[in-house]
Amino acid sequence: MASAQTMFDKIWQRHAIAAEQDETLLYVARCLIHEGSSHTFDRMGKEGRKTAEPDKVFAFSDHYVPTTNQRNGIGAIGDPKIRNMVEMLTANCRKYGIRHFNMGDPDQGILHVAGPEQGVSIPGIVLVGADSHTATHGAFGNLSFGAGASEIYHIMVTQTLWQRKPKAMRIRVDHRLPFGVAAKDVILAIIAKIGHGGASGHIIEYAGEALTSMTMEQRMTVCNMSIEAGGRAGMVAPDDETFAYVHGRAYAPKGADWDSALAHWKTLPSDDGAVFDAEVTLDGAEVAPMVTWGINPEHALPITGRVPSPDAGRDAATKTEIADALEYMDLKPGAALDDIAIDRVFIGSCTNSRIEDLRAAAEVAKLGKAKIPAWIVPGSATIKRNAEAEGLDRVFTAAGFEWRDPGCSLCTAINGDMLRPGERCASTSNRNFKGRQGLGGRTHLVSPAMAAAAAITGKLTDVRKLAKGA
Numbered sequence: 001m002a003s004a005q006t007m008f009d010k011i012w013q014r015h016a017i018a019a020e021q022d023e024t025l026l027y028v029a030r031c032l033i034h035e036g037s038s039h040t041f042d043r044m045g046k047e048g049r050k051t052a053e054p055d056k057v058f059a060f061s062d063h064y065v066p067t068t069n070q071r072n073g074i075g076a077i078g079d080p081k082i083r084n085m086v087e088m089l090t091a092n093c094r095k096y097g098i099r100h101f102n103m104g105d106p107d108q109g110i111l112h113v114a115g116p117e118q119g120v121s122i123p124g125i126v127l128v129g130a131d132s133h134t135a136t137h138g139a140f141g142n143l144s145f146g147a148g149a150s151e152i153y154h155i156m157v158t159q160t161l162w163q164r165k166p167k168a169m170r171i172r173v174d175h176r177l178p179f180g181v182a183a184k185d186v187i188l189a190i191i192a193k194i195g196h197g198g199a200s201g202h203i204i205e206y207a208g209e210a211l212t213s214m215t216m217e218q219r220m221t222v223c224n225m226s227i228e229a230g231g232r233a234g235m236v237a238p239d240d241e242t243f244a245y246v247h248g249r250a251y252a253p254k255g256a257d258w259d260s261a262l263a264h265w266k267t268l269p270s271d272d273g274a275v276f277d278a279e280v281t282l283d284g285a286e287v288a289p290m291v292t293w294g295i296n297p298e299h300a301l302p303i304t305g306r307v308p309s310p311d312a313g314r315d316a317a318t319k320t321e322i323a324d325a326l327e328y329m330d331l332k333p334g335a336a337l338d339d340i341a342i343d344r345v346f347i348g349s350c351t352n353s354r355i356e357d358l359r360a361a362a363e364v365a366k367l368g369k370a371k372i373p374a375w376i377v378p379g380s381a382t383i384k385r386n387a388e389a390e391g392l393d394r395v396f397t398a399a400g401f402e403w404r405d406p407g408c409s410l411c412t413a414i415n416g417d418m419l420r421p422g423e424r425c426a427s428t429s430n431r432n433f434k435g436r437q438g439l440g441g442r443t444h445l446v447s448p449a450m451a452a453a454a455a456i457t458g459k460l461t462d463v464r465k466l467a468k469g470a
């Protein structure tokens with residue numbers, strides 16, 4: 001009898017074409033790129049190369065697009081360098097025959113938001129993207145990871161990629177989540193527990209009732225931040241929730257292809273008795289709304305906590321890291337996290353800009369008026385349309401939030417949306433590194449509901465108390 005396999009082993013084995021020393025050549029079923037892929041196209045042009053399978057490559061204008069007045073078109077982008085990035089992707093996709101979800105396209109959006117919406121993300125495949133948060137797509141039960149420019153070049157011209165096989169880690173989150181706790185809190189709690197390098201060299205399979213009871217959008221939030229724990233990828237076993245989400249989407253299999261794909265997808269979950277290289281367990285019932293206080297996602301605590309002292313570091317290096325984080329974030333040890341005043345709020349990014357995120361934020365926005373600037377940046381044009389059809393835009397604008405156009409925006413601050421030096425932001429994005437949202441900007445990562453609560457009170461706030469009127 002064949003030995004029990006993990007889902008990761010099954011997918012890896014099925015996509016392995018050749019092996020040499022400690023590397024395997026994998027077939028890449030789908031490749032996602034964005035405006036930052038210009039070097040790849042430059043090299044292809046210089047070498048006279050063609051795209052091996054252009055129908056397996058999908059391009060998204062997201063990182064550089066403005067999040068206001070998109071209806072005015074690419075030509076109206078004020079900064080010529082930013083405009084050039086969008087124009088170059090447009091021209092290259094035309095030249096190489098690649099489907100481009102461009103600004104103005106009704107299906108445009110962030111690659112990790114619009115990709116799943118289009119059925120580009122399906123179970124059982126190897127999917128590689130030109131962005132480290134490609135781990136998001138593993139929520140569908142596939143192997144999805146980010147790659148650099150030279151690797152994307154290799155995929156574009158061969159549809160394959162050499163990879164060293166990572167180890168497998170299983171993270172179980174048992175029991176259902178309590179009131180006021182979101183998928184974002186789960187992944188922040190995981191990273192706080194295992195550390196920002198805790199999953200280095202591993203792919204993570206998430207399991208347990210807290211995960212299996214999540215919607216696809218919530219699973220995407222968790223998988224999205226696998227990279228922030230050092231993981232190469234994150235994945236959740238596909239189930240009926242997954243199949244229902246994928247069915248009927250533009251690039252999902254159809255008809256007889258759907259039937260055979262579904263039969264295969266049902267074989268993907270890890271076998272009973274499959275052995276993982278590492279196992280971690282959390283109790284989902286114990287997770288609280290989380291907030292980061294420092295300069296990497298490991299620096300996270302329940303909102304009921306206090307800013308730690310460098311003395312809390314487990315060794316000299318960690319003590320120095322905490323001291324450095326406190327200096328950058330301008331925080332004093334012992335301060336209550338829910339006393340930290342915030343200058344602005346960003347609800348968006350591939351972690352938390354989907355319709356369920358906006359609904360959660362809107363429920364909180366109904367409780368008051370924003371005291372500080374608060375942006376809502378939907379992850380895709382589809383989400384923006386659907387949210388407007390539900391009236392969410394009106395809830396936000398009535399509460400003083402700003403309703404913007406889709407894109408990466410303040411997640412990475414390369415489209416011109418950025419914090420000013422010293423500004424403090426409650427953000428639903430995925431990275432709180434120094435300067436990530438703009439030089440000198442200070443980021444506190446939170447869930448959409450927590451971000452909306454911060455907008456209403458002007459400080460980091462326990463959304464559970466706000467919701468209960470405490």
Ligand code: SF4
Nearest residue numbers: 133349350408411412
């Ligand atoms: S939202 Fe942020 S992390 Fe996600 S794709 Fe855009 S820049 Fe990357």
